[in-house]
Structures are given as structure tokens and as C-alpha cells.
Amino acid sequence: MKQRSYLALEDITVEFPTKKGSFCALDKINLSIEKGEFVSLIGHSGCGKSTLLNVVAGLVKPTRGVVFLNDAVVDAPGVDRAVVFQDHSLLPWLTVEENVRLAVDKTTRDKTKAERKDWVLHNLDLVQMAHAASKRPGELSGGMKQRVGIARAIAMQPRVLLMDEPFGALDALTRAALQDVVMDLQARLNNTVLMITHDVDEAVLLSDRVIMMTNGPAARIGEDLKVHIPRPRARLAAMDLPEYADARHAVVHFLHDRYRNPSTLQAA
Numbered sequence: 142m143k144q145r146s147y148l149a150l151e152d153i154t155v156e157f158p159t160k161k162g163s164f165c166a167l168d169k170i171n172l173s174i175e176k177g178e179f180v181s182l183i184g185h186s187g188c189g190k191s192t193l194l195n196v197v198a199g200l201v202k203p204t205r206g207v208v209f210l211n212d213a214v215v216d217a218p219g220v221d222r223a224v225v226f227q228d229h230s231l232l233p234w235l236t237v238e239e240n241v242r243l244a245v246d247k248t249t250r251d252k253t254k255a256e257r258k259d260w261v262l263h264n265l266d267l268v269q270m271a272h273a274a275s276k277r278p279g280e281l282s283g284g285m286k287q288r289v290g291i292a293r294a295i296a297m298q299p300r301v302l303l304m305d306e307p308f309g310a311l312d313a314l315t316r317a318a319l320q321d322v323v324m325d326l327q328a329r330l331n332n333t334v335l336m337i338t339h340d341v342d343e344a345v346l347l348s349d350r351v352i353m354m355t356n357g358p359a360a361r362i363g364e365d366l367k368v369h370i371p372r373p374r375a376r377l378a379a380m381d382l383p384e385y386a387d388a389r390h391a392v393v394h395f396l397h398d399r400y401r402n403p404s405t406l407q408a409a
């Protein structure tokens with residue numbers, strides 16, 4: 142029998158009940174992700190990216206189909222899947238260290254108090270935020286809060302890191318700095334990552350594979366593109382490679398030629 146991938150989405154269909162009847166958001170999605178792979182989901186607004194990520198997070202139950210993680214069925218949220226949202230969702234009354242600590246306490250029961258403190262600071266250090274450990278979220282910039290959100294997620298040592306447009310609310314320069322942080326983390330930790338993005342360059346630069354979704358309703362996977370840029374990656378060197386240009390061209394072609402933005406089609 143064929144061995145199942147580390148994260149395997151099998152025939153995932155999601156139908157939402159609405160006043161006008163059932164709305165099919167996703168239609169028989171099959172997606173296999175290996176351990177240590179960084180996979181991006183890209184597609185026009187409303188195609189079902191968040192719904193798919195939420196199915197993996199256990200926040201949305203598929204109407205049909207099953208998600209397997211490490212051969213176990215996923216049917217509820219769990220600490221083996223950490224989610225980084227666009228809105229950092231840090232608790233404002235806790236310090237940076239306490240915010241990360243809360244997640245570590247939930248997931249790391251075999252460490253002493255001192256070891257847990259070291260682990261929190263180590264993870265803050267990985268995103269260059271150890272210096273702000275005693276600050277509260279209100280004292281941080283948007284980019285700094287996202288760094289803390291990422292530290293909190295990786296400190297949980299999840300089997301899969303799920304990121305829903307983690308840099309969507311940031312300005313271009315801050316966004317680039319955060320992408321560099323994520324590339325550095327990937328080189329060190331080799332996490333299994335599923336990330337939603339609207340940004341073609343972000344998808345190509347960070348991913349081993351870019352999954353392009355067709356427009357909804359009943360969205361499917363239109364193309365599954367392997368990105369052949371060697372790791373570890375550095376922004377400028379990677380962007381100069383022909384593999385980068387090829388991958389970028391394929392994604393742009395898909396989004397702007399084969400599956401145009403449905404809102405611009407309506408306006409035309």
C-alpha cells in the first residue's frame with residue numbers, strides 16, 4: 142500500500158449552509174505535504190484558502206474527506222498545529238515573554254520552570270525579539286508583534302505551522318524583513334509549513350511548492366508548482382536565479398491569465 146504523506150488532505154469538500162442553500166467552497170481537494178516542506182497557497186480573494194487552512198487547523202469540519210497528520214485523523218484543533226494569523230492575536234495585558242510562555246506551558250510539560258524560561262527566550266532570540274521580552278504588545282510595532290506571534294508558534298514545536306497571510310498587514314520593508322526571518326527559521330528548523338499569501342514573490346521566495354487555487358465556488362487545486370531554488374536561500378541571490386523567474390512567471394500566468402480575479406471580470 143502507498144505510504145501516506147506527513148500531512149495528507151484527501152478529497153476535502155466543504156459546503157457551507159447559507160440562506161440561499163448550500164454553498165460549495167472547496168471541491169475534492171487532494172494535497173500531500175512531506176515533513177519539512179514549506180508550501181504556500183495562493184489564489185484570488187474568496188477562493189477558499191482560509192477555509193482550507195482552517196480545515197487543517199481543525200477549525201472547520203469538512204463536509205466530506207479527511208485530513209491526516211502523521212497518520213492520525215485531524216478533526217479538532219490541537220497543539221500539534223500552531224496558527225499564525227494576520228492579526229498577531231497576542232494578549233495585550235501580558236508581556237512578550239508571558240505571551241510566549243503561555244503557549245509553552247500548554248505544550249511543554251517535561252521541562253522545569255527554568256528550562257521553560259530559557260526555551261521562551263531562545264525562541265524570542267530566533268526572531269530577534271529577546272530584547273523586548275518585558276514589553277507589552279501595545280509598545281511594539283506591527284512587525285515586532287508578528288515576530289512574537291511567530292516565536293510563540295514555533296516555541297510550541299508544532300508538527301505543522303499554519304500561517305494565514307502572516308505579513309498581510311505590514312508595509313513592504315517590514316514584510317521583507319519578516320520574510321527573511323522566516324527563511325532563516327526554515328534553514329535552522331526545517332518546519333513543515335502551510336502558508337496563505339496573496340504575494341507572488343513571497344510565495345516563490347519562501348516555498349518549496351506553490352499551490353495555486355482556482356476561483357470559487359467549488360475551488361480546486363489548479364496547479365502544484367515545485368520551486369527549484371536551492372536552500373538555504375538569501376533574498377537577493379535567490380531573486381537573481383532563472384528558477385526564481387520561471388516560478389514567478391508560472392504563478393503570475395496562472396493568476397492573471399488562466400484564472401483572472403473574479404471581481405475584475407465582473408467589472409469588465
Ligand SMILES: Nc1ncnc2c1ncn2[C@@H]1O[C@H](COP(=O)(O)OP(=O)(O)OP(=O)(O)O)[C@@H](O)[C@H]1O
Binds near residue numbers: 164185189193
Ligand atoms: N461560514 C461560512 N458560511 C458561508 N460561506 C462561507 C463561510 N466561510 C467562508 N465562506 C465562503 O467561502 C468562500 C471561501 O472563503 P475563504 O475565506 O476561505 O476565501 P479566501 O481565499 O481565504 O479569501 P481571502 O483571500 O479574501 O481571505 C467565500 O466565498 C466565502 O464567502
